[in-house]
Amino acid sequence: MTRPEPLRDAIARHAPRDGTFDCAIAGAKLIRCSAPTMPMPVIYEPTVCFVAQGRKRASVGESVLHYDPAHYLLASVGLPVMGSVVEASAAHPYLCLQLDLDPAVLAELALKFPRAADDAVASGLTLGRTTPALLDAATRLVSLLDTPDDIEALGPLATREILYRLLTGPSGGVIRAMTQADSRQGQIARAILWIRANFTQVCRIDEVARVAGMSRSAFHEHFKAVTAMSPLEFRTQLRMQESRRLMVADGLDAASAGYQVGYDSPSQFSRDYSRLFGAPPAQDARRLRTMGD
Numbered sequence: 001m002t003r004p005e006p007l008r009d010a011i012a013r014h015a016p017r018d019g020t021f022d023c024a025i026a027g028a029k030l031i032r033c034s035a036p037t038m039p040m041p042v043i044y045e046p047t048v049c050f051v052a053q054g055r056k057r058a059s060v061g062e063s064v065l066h067y068d069p070a071h072y073l074l075a076s077v078g079l080p081v082m083g084s085v086v087e088a089s090a091a092h093p094y095l096c097l098q099l100d101l102d103p104a105v106l107a108e109l110a111l112k113f114p115r116a117a118d119d120a121v122a123s124g125l126t127l128g129r130t131t132p133a134l135l136d137a138a139t140r141l142v143s144l145l146d147t148p149d150d151i152e153a154l155g156p157l158a159t160r161e162i163l164y165r166l167l168t169g170p171s172g173g174v175i176r177a178m179t180q181a182d183s184r185q186g187q188i189a190r191a192i193l194w195i196r197a198n199f200t201q202v203c204r205i206d207e208v209a210r211v212a213g214m215s216r217s218a219f220h221e222h223f224k225a226v227t228a229m230s231p232l233e234f235r236t237q238l239r240m241q242e243s244r245r246l247m248v249a250d251g252l253d254a255a256s257a258g259y260q261v262g263y264d265s266p267s268q269f270s271r272d273y274s275r276l277f278g279a280p281p282a283q284d285a286r287r288l289r290t291m292g293d
Helices: 005-014 103-112 132-146 148-167 172-178 184-197 205-212 216-227 231-249 254-260 266-277 281-292
Strands: 019-022 028-033 040-044 047-053 055-060 063-067 071-075 079-087 094-100 125-129
Touching: 005 028, 005 047, 005 094, 005 132, 028 132, 040 231, 047 055, 047 132, 055 094, 063 071, 063 125, 079 231, 094 132, 103 148, 103 172, 132 148, 148 172, 172 184, 184 205, 184 216, 184 231, 205 216, 205 231, 216 231, 231 254, 231 266, 231 281, 254 266, 254 281, 266 281
Parallel strands: none
Antiparallel strands: 019 028, 028 094, 040 079, 047 071, 047 094, 055 063, 055 079, 071 125
16 A cells, blocks of 8 residues: 655655645645644635645534545535644644645546536535545655656646546545536535625525525525535634634734624624634734734
8 A cells, every 4th residue: 555655755845844835736735734733714725635644633613524644635615614733743743735626627527537416415524535546646746846847747647637536536426516516516615605705794595595596495404514504604704714814914903803804793793703712802813913923
């Protein structure tokens, strides 16, 4: 069986310190972390994550997933996730390849290699087993950073192989649904994009259900199946993440940040924020700014 060490070593060479690094390979990022981290909110765009060393925890709604060298994480829609590295040290840092799921390539592959339709609605955040073939393709992709002149010619081929193996493997149904606008997954993906574009506004469920092309009851059911949250909980997560960014990065006070993301009541904003992040807005923002100093 293929071992993760070659992928680990390749990532370590090109992510020499802690952080998230863009690289010359389109759609790819390398991640390194030398200590466990506190849960932090992040938007997971449609992507796949291959861990070469360490372990990470991702939670969305009431769903909690752990991924490691034996399991990849697949996000098929843009979800607000609480993520934390749970296994890492200076000697054995967390190392990960994150690769965007290119919709054009996936659509082309889905047409070329069709499978029987499956309208079952899967979670937008799932785990899959990292097969030797997937690991080998991921290793070859990252190793191209050692020979930059080869990236233009061989990078798209290695990326395409990874997407092909995901599409034709156990996670194929989830990915295939991403390419079909009329699938339940595709309908919910449209609603998610609408909510993300309008999260500071009043969220009228009937309006979002129309965007998805579903009845109100069907929309509620399928939205929760994909996101592990209700539409209103999803919007609240987006509001909290943006308000946190406004306070930490832009220096806004709690009342102003709450108003910017759509809250008329400072007390309601504080309650929702404390419930998600475990501390009142101003206190949490001070702590995060201190950590960044």
